[in-house]
Amino acid sequence: MTAVSSSSNQWNRDHPYASRLLLKRPLTTVGAVKQVMHMELDLGDSGLRYQPGDTVALRIENDPGLVQEILQLCGLAGDHELELALQRDHEITQVHPGFFRNYAAFCHNPDLQQLVNDSKQLRTYLEHKQIVDVLRDFPASPSRDQLRSCLRRLQERQYSIASSQCQTPASVALTVGMLQFDSNGHVRHGAGSGFLSGRVTASTTLLMHIVDNPNFRLPADPATPVIMIGPGTGIAPFRAFLQERQCRGASGRNWLFAGNRRRNDDFLYGDELLAWQASGVLTRLDVAFSRDQPDTIHVQHLLLQQAPAVHAWLQEGAHIYVCGDARHMAEDVQKTLLAILEQQGGLAAEPARQYLTGLRQQHRYQRDVY
Numbered sequence: 001m002t003a004v005s006s007s008s009n010q011w012n013r014d015h016p017y018a019s020r021l022l023l024k025r026p027l028t029t030v031g032a033v034k035q036v037m038h039m040e041l042d043l044g045d046s047g048l049r050y051q052p053g054d055t056v057a058l059r060i061e062n063d064p065g066l067v068q069e070i071l072q073l074c075g076l077a078g079d080h081e082l083e084l085a086l087q088r089d090h091e092i093t094q095v096h097p098g099f100f101r102n103y104a105a106f107c108h109n110p111d112l113q114q115l116v117n118d119s120k121q122l123r124t125y126l127e128h129k130q131i132v133d134v135l136r137d138f139p140a141s142p143s144r145d146q147l148r149s150c151l152r153r154l155q156e157r158q159y160s161i162a163s164s165q166c167q168t169p170a171s172v173a174l175t176v177g178m179l180q181f182d183s184n185g186h187v188r189h190g191a192g193s194g195f196l197s198g199r200v201t202a203s204t205t206l207l208m209h210i211v212d213n214p215n216f217r218l219p220a221d222p223a224t225p226v227i228m229i230g231p232g233t234g235i236a237p238f239r240a241f242l243q244e245r246q247c248r249g250a251s252g253r254n255w256l257f258a259g260n261r262r263r264n265d266d267f268l269y270g271d272e273l274l275a276w277q278a279s280g281v282l283t284r285l286d287v288a289f290s291r292d293q294p295d296t297i298h299v300q301h302l303l304l305q306q307a308p309a310v311h312a313w314l315q316e317g318a319h320i321y322v323c324g325d326a327r328h329m330a331e332d333v334q335k336t337l338l339a340i341l342e343q344q345g346g347l348a349a350e351p352a353r354q355y356l357t358g359l360r361q362q363h364r365y366q367r368d369v370y
């Protein structure tokens with residue numbers, strides 16, 4: 001493997017590379033619960049280098065429709081400078097407590113003030129809200145400066161790289177899940193995923209750079225077996241791992257636990273995974289489709305079903321990787337790994353935890369969760 005770290009790249013947050021979209025295709029049917037896109041960005045003659053496990057950071061722009069909605073609600077429609085600032089400079093989707101406190105300070109609404117003073121109630125209220133929903137619920141007429149003072153700076157969004165540069169030297173692939181939810185009858189989209197899945201076209205300039213991720217790396221020895229656990233968009237870096245191992249002719253065995261909601265709607269990269277299984281690149285493939293049967297099946301249920309083999313792979317030196325949702329999945333998978341160590345290794349709870357900590361310290365248990 002070429003040991004080039006992204007830190008050697010000349011492109012960074014302050015000096016991003018102006019890329020463009022080469023390809024965007026849906027990985028899900030229109031009926032899927034959550035839309036997911038495969039995207040490929042051109043690296044041209046940038047000289048950008050990345051390794052499997054790295055992420056791409058992208059500058060995004062907010063939805064012009066949402067910007068107009070906010071301007072209207074605040075009575076600031078027609079302020080073109082503010083319009084541009086809301087589109088390019090400020091977070092206008094995520095509601096954070098700081099926004100709430102600042103907004104309440106000039107809003108003079110007793111109900112809003114009561115919410116600010118009750119952190120538990122505030123958390124519940126904010127669960128399915130974006131900033132625009134707060135503006136609807138608690139109308140006010142802030143000045144341009146008051147509004148801007150409540151808003152944070154727009155952050156880049158990161159996406160795991162879903163390709164190996166060994167196979168595609170001049171492009172980088174991403175797997176983008178569209179965040180979409182309903183708030184009081186209004187369809188709301190995530191800022192970054194909405195931008196990428198919806199508004200980006202072949203002519204859009206995409207300002208990007210690579211973020212080095214040294215804590216999520218394939219084993220240095222290509223003969224080492226790997227177990228990869230990545231439901232949903234967590235599959236992304238494992239597509240890169242598998243491309244890399246295939247391209248380098250790595251002899252190590254590869255076991256993937258993937259999953260999503262329904263095989264017919266959202267089996268992300270299903271054709272590629274099955275082809276890798278058929279050709280032997282994937283030694284084992286276990287896919288959990290959570291909603292294809294009356295009982296929910298998640299990746300950790302399949303892990304537990306395969307406990308003796310998972311334990312044997314670990315005894316044989318396998319590295320284990322987890323990618324995807326941090327809130328629930330990563331913890332549930334970790335609990336299952338501990339249960340496997342207890343059940344198969346005859347360990348009590350504390351030694352099992354120490355064993356897993358040991359694997360972490362040896363970089364044999366790596367997580368990339370968000």
Ligand SMILES: Cc1cc2nc3c(=O)[nH]c(=O)nc-3n(C[C@H](O)[C@H](O)[C@H](O)COP(=O)(O)OP(=O)(O)OC[C@H]3O[C@@H](n4cnc5c(N)ncnc54)[C@H](O)[C@@H]3O)c2cc1C
Binds near residue numbers: 159189190191233
């Ligand atoms: C290292 C790293 C790697 C990542 N890799 C990937 C990847 O490969 N693919 C991928 O798709 N994403 C990935 N992400 C996540 C990605 O960066 C964005 O966070 C994601 O696309 C959402 O951003 P957004 O701008 O669309 O949403 P935002 O506008 O930022 O909104 C997100 C906020 O919306 C709220 N929210 C989320 N879901 C709901 C809901 N159902 N109902 C109500 N509110 C909700 C939450 O408060 C959340 O903070 C990664 C993140 C990190 C840090």
Ligand SMILES: NC(=O)c1ccc[n+]([C@@H]2O[C@H](COP(=O)([O-])OP(=O)(O)OC[C@H]3O[C@@H](n4cnc5c(N)ncnc54)[C@H](OP(=O)(O)O)[C@@H]3O)[C@@H](O)[C@H]2O)c1
Binds near residue numbers: 231296330
């Ligand atoms: N409400 C929210 O704020 C919210 C909700 C979901 C995701 N997200 C965000 O979406 C991103 C992850 O999206 P994603 O596409 O990778 O995943 P995802 O869309 O949330 O789910 C992918 C698969 O994982 C399953 N799953 C759900 N809970 C699980 C658990 N505890 N353990 C194992 N598998 C589980 C899902 O099954 P089922 O859904 O059928 O159970 C589905 O089959 C993250 O950024 C996350 O923060 C946010």
